[in-house]
Amino acid sequence: MRSASRLVWLACVLLCGCAGFAFSTPRRLDHRLRDARRPDARLAVTWLGHATALVQIDDRFVLTDPLLQDSVGQLSTRLQEPGMAPADLPPLDAVVVSHMHFDHLSLGSLDAIEGRVRRLFIPRGGLVYVPNYAFEVQELGVWSTFEDRGMRVTAVPVKHVGARYGLDSAWMTDTFTGYVVEYHGMTVYFSGDTAYDGARFRATASRFPAIDLALLPIAPIHPRSVMEATHVDPREALQAFVDLGARIMIPVHYDTLVNGFDAPGEARATLEREAKERGLEARVLVVPIGGQAVVVPTRPSPDVGQP
DSSP: OHHHHHHHHHHHHHHHHHHHHTOOSOBOOSSOOSOOOOTTOSEEEEEEETTEEEEEETTEEEEESOOOSSEETTTEEOSBOOSSOGGGOOOBSEEEOOBOSTTTSOHHHHHHHGGGBSEEEEETTGGGGOOOOSSEEEEEOTTOEEEETTEEEEEEOOOOOOOSSSGGGGTOSSOBOEEEEEETTEEEEEOOSOOOOHHHHHHHHHHOTTOOEEEEEOOOOSSHHHHTTTOOOHHHHHHHHHHHTOSEEEEESOSSSOOSSOOTTHHHHHHHHHHHHTTOGGGBOOOOBSSOOEEOOOOOOOOOOOO
């Protein structure tokens, strides 16, 4: 049964990738951000599309799963262009990659920002797929932490798959992870792709009981019998948000690529409806691709050496 599900999943990926190829040119954004810095904010986020978010924490910038090209694997084309051009990104203190899939570990995107990156974080075992770059590459196993100049990056457990090509699934069994970034008393969670697993989310919450912001995927939704093994839907993403005990959620991983059978706008509309029904709408910030860096309210905190 598990093998059959994987075959169905592979067929879905191929079909959706070919469908995405029909969009030969991504839609151009009316307003594309040129400078994401928010000197008036301690914590701000710019969503660039898919799982790519630029997070400002005081004077530091973190980029998640950079996908800055018009296509993935020369097969699936973006529905709309990235929210920022690579040349407009600020110097990046950390880039975190959650797993090895082409839409998350995008080597072309890393090529484009190589000169702006201080350090790349990848799951343990993923280094085999990363060429030599000018920046440092740091592998992190689950619950491992790396600290640099006061910023701590910790790999945390999620539920996904780590193979890049399919044939490597026999040995790439744990090359996927989420991350928690801590700096100046603020805590940001990024899951990458994940299925729902309450125990793993609650384990993270127990170690990080004051998460200010959770970046969580909300798609693909359909076909649910296949996707539920590796991807949360909007309802499950909200439950993960609750399990994590985070204050604010920003949804990602939707309306950028054709990688499921969802209707356009379905994931966002479902999230907003479910959040309202659960009384969470004030804590869920839906951020448009590009256009602006959205300020995330922070907790009052003692002086922690802010710049």
